[in-house]
Amino acid sequence: MFGDMMNMMGKLKETQQKIEATKQRLDTVLIDEKSNDGLLEVTLTANRKIKSITIDESLLEDKEQLEDYLILVLNKAIERATNINETELAAVAKEGMPNIPGMDLFK
Known part of the structure; x- marks a missing residue:
């Protein structure tokens, strides 16, 4: 039992590291969005x-329109960025979760 607990703790630490690496990678994923007429792009x-x-x-020329x-x-x-972020982080978290009966959090 103690070995199982140590194994789970190791997996959780590994998952934490993967989540941090994913967050860093997401800083390099760029999302471009334009207005329908192409006058504004972010x-x-x-x-x-x-x-x-x-x-x-x-x-x-028109402050209100720009706003x-x-x-x-x-x-x-x-x-769009939030959807990508949540999908990527959920995938990493699900992959690293130990198989605990009744704890199907990421289905």
């Missing part, structure tokens, strides 16, 4: 860090 990482924002000159564009495009990009 790029962020799968860890939801903004890398760049490109704004067409025509949007600089609306930023909200829409950033929200779409953040949603």
Whole structure:
């Protein structure tokens, strides 16, 4: 029993390391999102860090329109990044979870 517990602890530590490595890798996964008309483009990482924002000159004339564009495009990009992030981290966590009856957390 003690050996099983040590084995599980080792697996959990290994899974923790894999999760950290995945988080670091997700910093290199870039998500590009554009407005429908291409006037605004944002790029962020799968860890939801903004890398760049490109704004067409025509949007600089209307503050309210620019704000609306930023909200829409950033929200779409953040949603995509979150989906990628959660999928990747859940896969690593599921892979490293010990097989404990009744603990089907990642189905």
